[in-house]
Amino acid sequence: xxxxxxxxxxxxxxxxxxxxxxxxxxxxxxxxxxxxxxxxxxxxxxxxxxxxxxxxxxxxxxxxxxxxxxxxxxxxxxxxxxxxxxxxxxxxxxxxxxxxxxxxxxxxxxxxxxxxxxxxxxxxxxxxxxxxxxxxxxxxxxxxxxxxxxxxxxxxxxxxxxxxxxxxxxxxxxxxxxxxxxxxxxxxxxxxxxxxxxxxxxxxxxxxxxxxxxxxxxxxxxxxxxxxxxxxxxxxxxxxxxxxxxxxxxxxxxxxxxxxxxxxxxxxxxxxxxxxxxxxxxxxxxxxxxxxxxxxxxxxxxxx
Amino acid sequence: xxxxxxxxxxxxxxxxxxxxxxxxxxxxxxxxxxxxxxxxxxxxxxxxxxxxxxxxxxxxxxxxxxxxxxxxxxxxxxxxxxxxxxxxxxxxxxxxxxxxxxxxxxxxxxxxxxxxxxxxxxxxxxxxxxxxxxxxxxxxxxxxxxxxxxxxxxxxxxxxxxxxxxxxxxxxxxxxxxxxxxxxxxxxxxxxxxxxxxxxxxxxxxxxxxxxxxxxxxxxxxxxxxxxxxxxxxxxxxxxxxxxxxxxxxxxxxxxxxxxxxxxxxxxxxxxxxxxxxxxxxxxxxxxxxxxxxxxxxxxxxxxxxxxxxxxxxxxxxxxxxxxxxxxxxxxxxxxxxxxxxxxxxxxxxxxxxxxx
Numbered sequence: 166x167x168x169x170x171x172x173x174x175x176x177x178x179x180x181x182x183x184x185x186x187x188x189x190x191x192x193x194x195x196x197x198x199x200x201x202x203x204x205x206x207x208x209x210x211x212x213x214x215x216x217x218x219x220x221x222x223x224x225x226x227x228x229x230x231x232x233x234x235x236x237x238x239x240x241x242x243x244x245x246x247x248x249x250x251x252x253x254x255x256x257x258x259x260x261x262x263x264x265x266x267x268x269x270x271x272x273x274x275x276x277x278x279x280x281x282x283x284x285x286x287x288x289x290x291x292x293x294x295x296x297x298x299x300x301x302x303x304x305x306x307x308x309x310x311x312x313x314x315x316x317x318x319x320x321x322x323x324x325x326x327x328x329x330x331x332x333x334x335x336x337x338x339x340x341x342x343x344x345x346x347x348x349x350x351x352x353x354x355x356x357x358x359x360x361x362x363x364x365x366x367x368x369x370x371x372x373x374x375x376x377x378x379x380x381x382x383x384x385x386x387x388x389x390x391x392x393x394x395x396x397x398x399x400x401x402x403x404x405x406x407x408x409x410x411x412x413x414x415x416x417x418x419x420x421x422x423x424x425x426x427x428x429x430x431x432x433x434x435x436x437x438x439x440x441x442x443x444x445x446x447x448x449x450x451x452x453x454x455x456x457x458x459x460x461x462x463x464x465x466x467x468x469x
Numbered sequence: 470x471x472x473x474x475x476x477x478x479x480x481x482x483x484x485x486x487x488x489x490x491x492x493x494x495x496x497x498x499x500x501x502x503x504x505x506x507x508x509x510x511x512x513x514x515x516x517x518x519x520x521x522x523x524x525x526x527x528x529x530x531x532x533x534x535x536x537x538x539x540x541x542x543x544x545x546x547x548x549x550x551x552x553x554x555x556x557x558x559x560x561x562x563x564x565x566x567x568x569x570x571x572x573x574x575x576x577x578x579x580x581x582x583x584x585x586x587x588x589x590x591x592x593x594x595x596x597x598x599x600x601x602x603x604x605x606x607x608x609x610x611x612x613x614x615x616x617x618x619x620x621x622x623x624x625x626x627x628x629x630x631x632x633x634x635x636x637x638x639x640x641x642x643x644x645x646x647x648x649x650x651x652x653x654x655x656x657x658x659x660x661x662x663x664x665x666x667x668x669x670x671x672x673x674x675x676x677x678x679x680x681x682x683x684x685x686x687x688x689x690x691x692x693x694x695x696x697x698x699x700x701x702x703x704x705x706x707x708x709x710x711x712x713x714x715x716x717x718x719x720x721x722x723x724x725x726x727x728x729x730x731x732x733x734x735x736x737x738x739x740x741x742x743x744x745x746x747x748x749x750x751x752x753x754x755x756x757x758x759x760x761x762x763x764x765x766x767x768x769x770x771x772x773x774x775x776x777x778x779x780x781x782x783x784x785x786x787x788x789x790x791x792x793x794x795x796x797x798x799x800x801x802x803x804x805x806x807x808x809x810x811x812x813x814x815x816x817x818x819x820x821x822x823x824x825x826x
Contacts, residue, residue, distance in 0.1 A: 334484070
């Protein structure tokens, strides 16, 4: 039987979450900026400095992909538990380009084989390729999740996200049952809340509703200009106002296309939005954005 | 509803499948792939009716349209069969490996008034559309040079087991990467009339090119350079950039932004002043109904569906348009001549040890 969908003791998310795009050369506005950021953050120390600056500003949740380099960040936090007693990671899996590049080079099945664990408890089962051969998608997904979660072992990971490229691929393919597999495994194995990142909020909510996944955490672009909000601004505003889910807003600034105050006022005007995730490379930006969120959250503007 | 089938469910195929299945005007009735493993999974877990044999699918299903995302060497025979049956066709790039096949297919589709489209998705990227608009406006003055570049981290070690690394199957950076850059040149500037100085090298691959460089010649005397390398790990993913120089300025566009420098304002671009004007993807992207990996992938499928509904047979990325890119590829292959220069690079640690080691 599937585990119950009854809520765990619901994890209270912080209002402000810190994102990781800036560390790994992801920038939706400029490839030049992305490159200069990836140079700047080549050394782990530069990343930790920024995470420390955010921590000092009271931001204690790091929402990050399972990029290879995140394992170094995890090592740092494991090595200094006294420095970050209340720190939380929200892993987002997977960092899709490592899969995409492997598929191009090796083909789908061999690439899949590569990312599945080579040792440990599952080895015997995998050796015969049993799960692969049986197309046992639940077992395969569970192994892939475990492989991605390995780098976070020993850290506090109260929410685990499926990355949007996977969420939206499965959504389009209508392989909705994978959302349920993810949900159940994240809860059962990690005692964590499953979350879904998507660019297609209304459509995803329909699927999750149909699966009986109640009050899911959904992270999506929510910004005043409707950038990558499929279905459009009115559909998003309506879903946020009326449907039962826990929205996290990302791309609030739309990569800088909206002025910070205006951008954050828009999101804070929708009180159902629980959290805001943003990335920044320097203390001044972190402080300014964080202060704006706190200011505008305290005195919400009227909704639109 | 447009009754549609898909053939080829590999990496691009799955992405197309997700987008096509999400489209409100398309009824995706069946999928086809020779890999039973994949079709079994899609059948069992996505409820998709699947075939292992293309001919059997064509015989069994009542279709209006087909999406072809098979390895490149299979495009021509499959597209021909689909057109023979009167189906509208969306085909992945490159269109064909042999220009003669392409000419025949263009004619066949035209004779039957069928909609055709090839997956040159960059033509649906806001920043590249903006670049084309600016160049076509004439605001840059007489164009004298263009540079098209594509870099990315596809082949990073001397190994490769897929069709993309196989000679004669449309593998290699020329077909996989360069044709995108060439199509952008065709789209934004013009189709080159000749090529010279072509360099086609392997960096790691045994049988195919990993880097391609060449000079493009245009009928009006303008020149261009093509620089393509899919063995460049400094890029996170494929990165394509085009720069155009004219007597009145230059522009550079990539997926994210379009940077324009004008020496003098031009009547064709009202409101754009001297110096730099930069527009970003956030401003240039049109909303799509469903998003996966980029607006352009959805936009091109939506455009195809709209073409089928409207009977638009001469739309963006028609077979005739895509064949222009294949012609340039053919010129480059002819000019490069001789055998591929083999890899000289030493082996590097394998993927497994890099991931798990």
